Amino acid sequence: MIIKIRDPKDRDIAELDALLKQVDAQGKRFLIERELRAMKAGIAGEEDCAYYINFYFGKSDNWCVVHDLRIEHQGSVAQIDHLLINRLFEIYVIESKNFSYEVAINDSGEFTLKSGSHSFGIPSPIEQNKRHIFLLEKFIADRGLTPSRLGIPIVPRYRSLILMSPKSVISRPDRKTFDTDMVIKADTLRTKIDEVVDKMNPLQGLAIMGNMSTIKTVTDFAESLRSNHSSASIDYRKRFGIEAATDPIQTVIDRSNGAEGQVERKYYCFKCRTAIPGNVARFCWNNKERFGGKAFCYECQEGM
Numbered sequence: 346m347i348i349k350i351r352d353p354k355d356r357d358i359a360e361l362d363a364l365l366k367q368v369d370a371q372g373k374r375f376l377i378e379r380e381l382r383a384m385k386a387g388i389a390g391e392e393d394c395a396y397y398i399n400f401y402f403g404k405s406d407n408w409c410v411v412h413d414l415r416i417e418h419q420g421s422v423a424q425i426d427h428l429l430i431n432r433l434f435e436i437y438v439i440e441s442k443n444f445s446y447e448v449a450i451n452d453s454g455e456f457t458l459k460s461g462s463h464s465f466g467i468p469s470p471i472e473q474n475k476r477h478i479f480l481l482e483k484f485i486a487d488r489g490l491t492p493s494r495l496g497i498p499i500v501p502r503y504r505s506l507i508l509m510s511p512k513s514v515i516s517r518p519d520r521k522t523f524d525t526d527m528v529i530k531a532d533t534l535r536t537k538i539d540e541v542v543d544k545m546n547p548l549q550g551l552a553i554m555g556n557m558s559t560i561k562t563v564t565d566f567a568e569s570l571r572s573n574h575s576s577a578s579i580d581y582r583k584r585f586g587i588e589a590a591t592d593p594i595q596t597v598i599d600r601s602n603g604a605e606g607q608v609e610r611k612y613y614c615f616k617c618r619t620a621i622p623g624n625v626a627r628f629c630w631n632n633k634e635r636f637g638g639k640a641f642c643y644e645c646q647e648g649m
Contacts, residue, residue: 346560347403348567351395351413352576354388359618360581373585380581390443391426394508394531398427398439401535406560407432409567416484417575423480424577427508429538430567432558434492434501437538438481440474441508441531448509449516454523471527474505490569492562499558504541508534580638614642 361381368374395412402408411428429437442448446458456467482503485491491498504527509515511532517525529537582588612626613619619642626640635649 346405346408346564347399347410347412348564349411349414349571349574351391354384356615357384357579357581360615363613364581364585364587368585368587373587376585377581386443390441390510393443393510394427394439394441394534397508397531397534398429402429409560409563411567411570414570415575415577416481416570416573418480418484418487421480423477423484425477425481428567428570430563432560432563434499434558434563434566435504436481436501437504437506438474438478439506439508440470440477442470442513443510444513447514447516450518450523450525450528452518452522454525470507471505471525474507474527478503478505484573485570488573490566492558492566494558494562499562506534506537578637582638612640614645615639616641616645 358381361377361384365374365377365381368377391413398410398412402410409428409430411430412426414423414425414428416423416425425438426441427437427439429439444458446460449457449459449464451457454469454471456469457464458467482501485501491501493499507528508531509528511530513530515528515530517528520526612621612623614621621640621642625642629636629640629646630638636646641649
């Protein structure tokens with residue numbers, strides 16, 4: 346069953362689009378456009394992977410699905426794309442990637458993207474997911490979220506998977522040199538998990554099956570993770586070095602006759618995107634601790 350869906354990115358995209366209309370500096374426009382492309386590619390990749398996860402496990406009584414889980418713990422953050430948790434308390438931590446280039450993995454586990462004659466290195470998704478698992482495991486232990494059966498804590502087994510687009514091309518090293526079995530195409534997810542079960546030692550499997558938890562135990566555990574989800578709030582103006590406007594009146598050039606005149610600058614609520622007066626926007630900016638440097642209309646302010 347699905348416990349949490351992916352957080353929408355509509356507001357982030359709308360804010361970046363709005364910044365593009367305000368910024369003239371070519372360097373900053375390039376950075377904003379790159380951020381937009383990366384965000385949209387990431388969304389597409391997560392949606393593709395979520396489709397296969399939901400198709401096979403979304404309605405199952407033996408699995409809980411958590412999409413887009415962000416955990417903060419001891420000054421570190423893990424942005425986990427997908428979690429799959431079964432009644433054996435196997436937790437599949439899944440990182441999704443939507444590369445439009447050929448992906449090459451060398452004997453040392455280093456990742457390179459190739460496009461024609463060009464190639465460039467990227468951080469290893471395998472190592473990235475290891476960090477996610479490390480922080481998630483510590484978070485669960487420190488918060489005491491691990492359930493128990495007959496008074497004995499159930500120790501989760503963590504499994505890492507990197508899901509690539511079904512259309513991607515992956516070049517791998519020899520398995521004996523560097524194991525990349527956790528890097529799979531999204532449409533083979535069900536086959537991969539079945540393969541893990543098939544490789545299980547029969548005696549070990551019988552012992553584990555005897556310790557299977559109820560779906561309510563798994564659901565309660567997944568719900569506890571969802572309740573600790575922390576949504577990211579990014580100040581894109583600060584990230585790209587764009588000063589927030591403070592004056593609702595700006596001087597502009599009237600291109601029709603070259604005369605200089607004044608027009609009212611328009612501000613929009615960060616949440617609902619309705620137009621708001623300049624004094625309302627300034628109130629929010631002057632109360633940065635409450636509103637995070639963003640402007641909101643009166644209605645949206647009341648819920649904060």
